[in-house]
Amino acid sequence: MKLFYSPASPYARKVRIVAMETGLHDRLEIVSVDTSNPNNGLADHNPLSKIPVLETEFGPLYDSPVICEYLDTLHAGEKLFPAEGTSRWKALRWQALADGLLDAALLIRYEQTQRPTERQYDGFIDKQKSKIAGALDYMNGNVRELEAPLTIGTIAVASALGYLNLRFADLAWHDTHSDLALWHKQFAARPSYVNTQVEG
Numbered sequence: 001m002k003l004f005y006s007p008a009s010p011y012a013r014k015v016r017i018v019a020m021e022t023g024l025h026d027r028l029e030i031v032s033v034d035t036s037n038p039n040n041g042l043a044d045h046n047p048l049s050k051i052p053v054l055e056t057e058f059g060p061l062y063d064s065p066v067i068c069e070y071l072d073t074l075h076a077g078e079k080l081f082p083a084e085g086t087s088r089w090k091a092l093r094w095q096a097l098a099d100g101l102l103d104a105a106l107l108i109r110y111e112q113t114q115r116p117t118e119r120q121y122d123g124f125i126d127k128q129k130s131k132i133a134g135a136l137d138y139m140n141g142n143v144r145e146l147e148a149p150l151t152i153g154t155i156a157v158a159s160a161l162g163y164l165n166l167r168f169a170d171l172a173w174h175d176t177h178s179d180l181a182l183w184h185k186q187f188a189a190r191p192s193y194v195n196t197q198v199e200g
């Protein structure tokens, strides 16, 4: 299966961690795409022209939550998407929170890298930063829920925090969210996390 991705994409990182944790990574042919190139051909696979996209025998799958849930059906080990009940909804909520943090971070990133400085809007950036801060506060205050087991929720949170480290080091979230920082440090020792790390 082809996975269209870019090394720095945190959503694609989540997919790759899921693939590694479930023993499926060898079945993926990972194809790097430059999302800033309008001729990258991605629209042939995803009308939204976004990565990650997974090509399957029944066509392309997007976005990252859908790809991750699909991958989770392809292995016989412990499931990363709990089948039902409170644990399922909590795992999905963690994923939504982490992906939402990333959505806010990406909006800031695009504002700062794709607009001329004089056309950037501080009010917009501040609003997105407050969403990131809210998500971090919630994660820090509820970090015990992330301790076990490994789920799509914990993987999504770790991927989101990794992206903050990569692109928003100036936020210094470790200094203000020490319980979450400790949790992240432990998660970051997993081979799936180490092997998907990119340097800024």
Ligand SMILES: N[C@@H](CCC(=O)N[C@@H](CS)C(=O)NCC(=O)O)C(=O)O
Binding pocket: 008, 009, 010, 011, 035, 049, 050, 051, 052, 063, 064, 065, 099, 106
């Ligand atoms: N909700 C999507 C978000 C995907 C996304 O925003 N990907 C970024 C790269 S990190 C992208 O492709 N951006 C290009 C664009 O927006 O044109 C997911 O979870 O897969």
